[in-house]
Amino acid sequence: MRVLVLSGPNLQLLGTRQPDVYGSETLDQIHARLKERAAALGASLQAFQSNHEGALLDALGAARGAFEGILLNAGAFTHTSIALFDALKAVNLPCVEVHLSNPEARESFRHTSKVAAACIGKVSGFGGDSYVLALEGLIRWLGARAPGAQQ
Numbered sequence: 837m838r839v840l841v842l843s844g845p846n847l848q849l850l851g852t853r854q855p856d857v858y859g860s861e862t863l864d865q866i867h868a869r870l871k872e873r874a875a876a877l878g879a880s881l882q883a884f885q886s887n888h889e890g891a892l893l894d895a896l897g898a899a900r901g902a903f904e905g906i907l908l909n910a911g912a913f914t915h916t917s918i919a920l921f922d923a924l925k926a927v928n929l930p931c932v933e934v935h936l937s938n939p940e941a942r943e944s945f946r947h948t949s950k951v952a953a954a955c956i957g958k959v960s961g962f963g964g965d966s967y968v969l970a971l972e973g974l975i976r977w978l979g980a981r982a983p984g985a986q987q
Contacts, residue, residue, distance in 0.1 A: 840882055841967070842886075843884070844892060866967050867881075907931070909933075915939075921953065936963050937960065
């Protein structure tokens with residue numbers, strides 16, 4: 837099982853960016869934990885971060901056939917990007933929306949996700965653990981739908 841992890845704008849600043857909101861763990865540390873957990877679950881993982889919407893769209897466009905599922909923390913693009921929604925629908929891969937903080941407990945403009953309707957689920961509010969929990973959920977979801985899986 838191959839999983840693509842996409843992280844959007846400003847997430848390269850984790851560890852120093854508003855640690856009271858996002859925690860002190862860096863994105864590299866989160867990715868290392870994810871790769872370790874993926875391996876333990878029999879999966880592989882590729883992580884990519886960009887501040888540019890087009891680069892995230894390109895990564896999504898290339899995902900079909902290369903990955904079985906996606907974790908997406910679109911950052912601020914969560915609340916603005918119809919293009920990311922369209923790309924998720926177009927590649928037709930199961931995606932879990934991920935957030936370090938709980939968007940619904942923050943400013944009102946963060947309460948609406950443009951990508952949520954293209955995702956199978958959402959994990960938020962658990963800091964870096966949100967990514968790990970999302971990975972575990974995605975792998976379970978994929979496993980339950982694999983040919984020969986007991987349902």
